[in-house]
Amino acid sequence: MKLSVVLITYNEEANLARTLESVRPLVRDGQGEIIVVDSGSTDRTVEIAKSYGARVFVEAWKGYAAQKNSAIEKATGDWILSLDADEELDGQLQSAIATALENLERVEALERKTDAHPFMMQDARTELANCIDVKGEQPVAGVWIRRKNEFLGRWMRHGGFWPDPKLRLFRCGCGRFEERAVHETVQVSGLTATLKQGALLHYCYPTISDYIDHMNRYSSLGAEMAVAEGRNEFSVINIAFRPLATFFYNYFFRLGFLDGREGLLQHLCHAVYVSWKYAKVWELTHSRKS
Numbered sequence: 001m002k003l004s005v006v007l008i009t010y011n012e013e014a015n016l017a018r019t020l021e022s023v024r025p026l027v028r029d030g031q032g033e034i035i036v037v038d039s040g041s042t043d044r045t046v047e048i049a050k051s052y053g054a055r056v057f058v059e060a061w062k063g064y065a066a067q068k069n070s071a072i073e074k075a076t077g078d079w080i081l082s083l084d085a086d087e088e089l090d091g092q093l094q095s096a097i098a099t100a101l102e103n104l105e106r107v108e109a110l111e112r113k114t115d116a117h118p119f120m121m122q123d124a125r126t127e128l129a130n131c132i133d134v135k136g137e138q139p140v141a142g143v144w145i146r147r148k149n150e151f152l153g154r155w156m157r158h159g160g161f162w163p164d165p166k167l168r169l170f171r172c173g174c175g176r177f178e179e180r181a182v183h184e185t186v187q188v189s190g191l192t193a194t195l196k197q198g199a200l201l202h203y204c205y206p207t208i209s210d211y212i213d214h215m216n217r218y219s220s221l222g223a224e225m226a227v228a229e230g231r232n233e234f235s236v237i238n239i240a241f242r243p244l245a246t247f248f249y250n251y252f253f254r255l256g257f258l259d260g261r262e263g264l265l266q267h268l269c270h271a272v273y274v275s276w277k278y279a280k281v282w283e284l285t286h287s288r289k290s
Contacts, residue, residue, distance in 0.1 A: 001101045003032035004077030004172070008067045010039040012085035013048055015203065020052040022089040023081070026098060027053075037071040045085075065177040065184040075172060082168050082177075082186065086203050093145065093198025096131055097169065100195060103128040104140060134193035141190025142170035147200040151266045152207070159256025159267055166200065167192065182221035208265070215273040223280035232285035238278035247271040 005023045009016060026032055034054035038046055039061045049056050059070060072080055079101060089097070107124045134140055146163035149156050156162060167175075167186045175188040205211040226232075250256045251267040259266070 001079055001105050002077040003027060003079050003081060003101065004035055004075030005032060005081045005083060006035040006071040006075055007083050007085055008037045008071055009041060009045050009085050011041045011043045011045060013044040015086045016045055016048045018088050019083060019085055022094065025094050032077055035071050035074050037067055039067065064182065065179045068177045068184065072176060078172055080170055080172055080175065088201040090199050090201055093200060096195050096198040100131045100143065103131060108139065131197065132193040132195055136191055138191045140193050141174040142167050142186065142188035142192040144192060144194040145169060145200050147202050149202045149204055151205050152262045154259065154262040156259050156263065156266060158258045159250045159254045159263060165194065180225060182218050182225065211269050215269065215276060219273055219276040219280055222277040223284055226281045227284050231281060234282040235278065239275050243271040243275040246274050
């Protein structure tokens with residue numbers, strides 16, 4: 001099966017080479033392709049992408065979901081692996097994806113044969129079950145991958161930040177990103193399974209400043225979504241109590257405190273993000289009324 005690795009980029013020269021190096025074993029020797037949709041980078045992003053043999057398309061920014069769907073539409077592989085430019089496949093994940101695709105192809109080939117021996121089919125299904133957790137015997141349309149998130153140089157292992165499953169591997173024609181301003185997710189038509197091995201490494205927030213920038217940008221987008229959905233009232237519950245509840249739930253009940261000082265800072269910052277989002281909801285509606 002041919003694999004298409006798709007990414008969107010904008011000024012990602014600090015991260016992109018690491019990402020593309022990690023997928024090289026999956027696409028080398030004609031096994032796959034790399035598709036990069038760039039939004040007009042002014043650094044070496046495009047040059048780096050081309051050095052890894054990527055097909056690069058420069059397009060005006062249309063929003064996260066629309067930009068990612070544009071990259072998906074350009075893919076020619078049987079399966080699509082959608083990545084962010086600050087993510088990397090660890091060694092186990094590289095092997096797990098390759099093995100899963102091989103076993104999926106073997107099972108499907110046997111299912112197409114009318115004279116396939118039952119023992120061969122059972123053996124193929126057992127091999128497939130060893131690498132992915134799948135319920136049912138329908139064709140698999142999408143595969144969930146566990147993701148590890150880094151904060152201030154530490155991998156977060158609790159508080160909802162691990163295993164942080166993401167649906168990033170899906171059959172061509174079966175998946176698209178939901179059209180929304182932020183926190184876009186892949187919607188897959190068909191059965192999904194979960195890879196048992198490996199992790200997607202997310203080098204997201206090396207500094208507090210990076211996380212503050214992220215909170216500011218995403219809270220604005222989240223507020224726009226909330227207003228569009230009709231949530232436009234000033235609510236002390238959302239601005240004050242919801243952030244507190246979020247912190248206590250993730251830090252104590254989901255064991256975020258086990259991630260040390262970095263865990264404390266992570267969950268405090270996340271609570272602030274929740275407060276900012278709902279404060280901006282009020283700001284947006286108030287300014288529009290004015």
